[in-house]
Amino acid sequence: MTTRGEKLLASLGDRLSGLRGRITVDAEMDKITWFRAGGLADALFQPADEDDLAAFLKAVPHELPLTVVGIGSNLLVRDGGIEGFVVRLSAKGFGDAAVVAPNRIRAGAALPDKRLAAVAYEAGIGGFHFYHGIPGAIGGALRMNAGANGVETRERVVEVHALDRQGKRHVLSNADMGYAYRHSAAPDNFIFTSAVFEGFAEDKEAIKAAMDAVQHHRETVQPIREKTGGSTFKNPEGTSAWKVIDEAGCRGLMVGAAQMSPMHCNFMINTGAATGYELEYLGETVRARVLENSGIRLHWEIRRIGTFRPGHAVQEFLGQLL
Structure with a gap:
């Protein structure tokens, strides 16, 4: 059976000939995100350099979906995957x-x-x-x-x-x-x-003393050795996200294998094999409970991309208290 990614590449014919970067069809996004969750990208392009990226952008039809990602540290990919091309700049x-x-x-x-x-x-x-x-x-x-x-x-x-x-x-x-x-x-x-x-x-x-202080702070208050995306929500004006999350009783809260860290409750972690759905559902549960408890609408700091798997859509604030 021909995959979505294979159909995409076939539809482009020889438009991409001459590119020096790497194209991966049906790319496993869970391999490059720190959450280690999410579906496939139709195709992933890693350009060799800026000229190669410019050539790619000129060659690909403008109506084709294109998503840019970084090293995957602050990224949640949904289980339905990502349509079109994902561009990821290479370290080289x-x-x-x-x-x-x-x-x-x-x-x-x-x-x-x-x-x-x-x-x-x-x-x-x-x-x-x-x-x-x-x-x-x-x-x-x-x-x-x-x-x-x-x-x-x-x-x-x-x-x-x-x-x-x-x-x-x-x-x-x-x-x-x-x-x-x-x-x-x-x-x-x-x-x-x-x-x-x-x-x-x-x-x-x-400078070294300041860097050491930063590292010490991270190691003592953040779950840096877990599968996490860093801070989940932006700090509301006048307070900290972790405080309102804690006050809403969400420290350690779990949905499947997704959890708000007991160590720092503004860090969402994958404790095992959490899906993109479980992670996003947990985040929206936290948003709903914080809104109900304090009237504060938390805003995601983690970037969420891709499509939901059929029957597994997650509504903002779980569709409540809007």
């Missing part, structure tokens, strides 16, 4: 970092946040220690204005390089990114490829 083509001017670093979008912190430390550039504790890559940090320990991405960004859906290159300033809390206003169809960041000169011992 987009994972470089270099000091390009005093206190400035250019980093590829596939570079792990933790690696950017290390490059800054080696160069004696302060202001990047917070990235040492963020389990993601630069592309995601740029898109969602990732932050921790009182510092956000927007405080470090100088310019961002991106390709649009037609493969055209763009350079965005910090102001162009329209940053807000865990949000950027950059067009959804832009694929970030790299960015220039700026910090400040700082003693390496001070």
